[in-house]
Amino acid sequence: MHIWREALDVSHILVISLDRDTQARLDAGEYVFPEDAESHEHSIVCPYTGGCGGWIGGQQPHEVDGKSASCGPEDCICDDGQPSCLGEDGGEHPPWYDQEDFEFHGVMHTWRHGHGWTVPYDGCIVRYNSSYDLPYEYDELPLGEHEVDAEWDDTGCTLVLVPEAAKQTRVLNPQV
Template sequence: MSATTHTLVVEVDEEYGARFPDLEAAMKWRVECSDSNSCEGFMECREVHEVGKWRETAEGPYECDEDCPWYDQEEFWFHGVLHTWHSGYAWTVPYDGCPVQASVAEPPGEAYPLLVGRYEVEPDWDDEFCYVTLTSAGEAQLSKARGAA
């Protein structure tokens, strides 16, 4: 297991405050990664995948013709890059960077109301999306922030 950690960073949104000075302060958030080079993920490759007379179609390695070079192969080299077949994503390549940082759509529900601070989170993937949940350290950090507020 990687030693990479992810942190939910909550800050006052100064730009929003300048545009709407009469409103309550708004918060903005982001996820930071301690080492994006060690986070593993994949993304769909949108390049053409062909070898000789064979051109890849959506059925992948299990539904293609048995004479096809990638028949029954979950990994295959296309255009000089090792690809992995992921059902629902087709042929994929390694994600460059932190997929958690790039994919999280919202902060964890238990973090509301958002308070300025840094809270350790862990990724929770479903088939399509990445969510984050507070770790026990993140929960302690949030409790401390709520006590100070």
């Protein structure tokens, strides 16, 4: 399943805390090393109450009358010997032909090259995307809240620590 976020430019908060076992040991009076990254867990806080939104690729098949639309609305690269799912040259085209937006199984989908048919996601797409890469400084970060930007590319999401200077600029001149 492809998970993606629109080009919404907003920071999230990476919360680093002790994992449950280490916190329980600390609560029991045992001495722990809070700087040990192996004893940390993390979570993401989204600045929007309802989530920052985005889009995902669904797991349901995309077809009409039993004919697959998985090749998309423009190009078809079908297995050898299989007829094109977009119809033959000069023949009748399927209803999704040349349509970037099309309704499958009662839901409007948008074709995104490299990702297939996608649907809007209304929650926090960063938090939903559990395969994000943590900032490379993660092991050195202290417990607490750290402002991060989510940078998306064709393969996924990387969380990048927001520099102190950028944080001050955002406070003085909010972008969101």
